[in-house]
Amino acid sequence: ESLLFILFLLIFAVAASGYVLVTGWDDPNKSKYKLLVECSLIITSVVPPELPMELSLAVNTSLVALAKLGVFCTEPFRIPFCGKTQVCCFDKTGTLTDDKLILKGISVPDEGSAEVESLIEPQSASDWTHFSIAACNSLMFVDNELVGDPMEVAALKEMGWAPSKGDIMNRISGPKQKIRILHRFHFESALKRMC
Structure with a gap:
């Protein structure tokens, strides 16, 4: 969401910068160097300097909310990516997986070859x-x-x-x-x- 917000602001910044550049380029009294500096300043000032702090505040708020629900996150930097999660599967040993291994077969390559045809009993x-x-x-x-x-x-x-x-x-x-x-x-x- 924050990337879409920045992209939205960037589109307006490029439009505003383009307008300033086009109208200022024809003015003979205006320095071309100052005009380019003003255009780059318009584009760079679009991204708010508080954005990284706001993102870390959002992650910390999410951590507190998850902790209240009994969910403890060991990798908080992954929380922003979880907004795209549609399905979440949990497994405990014995439901989907089992701790007992079963040998299905053995693959033995032919002599002089590293290729394996199939499993044998x-x-x-x-x-x-x-x-x-x-x-x-x-x-x-x-x-x-x-x-x-x-x-x-x-x-x-x-x-x-x-x-x-x-x-x-x-x-x-x-x-x-x-x-x-x-x-x-x-x-x-x-x-x-x-x-």
Whole structure:
């Protein structure tokens, strides 16, 4: 709204400045430099100097009104943009989203290609895929409970692997297999990989 107001004032300022310029240009007694300064002064004086202060006052008033309604805003600079909001959706975990991850499938590229055709069922993946997912994770038991990345927990459960004590992974569905994790390489965020 404030931008429309400024645009409205600017149109009148340009019209007034144009009128002063046209009528003053023909006057031989008038300095052309002073005429251009007057025209630029007309255009610049259209924007009120109090406008930034009025905008911050409007944001602060909105913050107080929202706080009275029990809504606390952590980013007040976004309040002026909220005037354009038509729909507002809220979600709490368990309604639209869920905190439980489900492995839908695995995408494995062909040898020598980075292209992925489609998802395959977790149980029909190759043994090497099973071994990679079972061995390359950061999961561990704490108080007889599996803790770690929820994505890794979901992948292990869907692929039929269960960790046991001593860094041993047991395949509980399909052929009985065991993998022992010899060393864990922790994720290095600077390198974006485990090292």
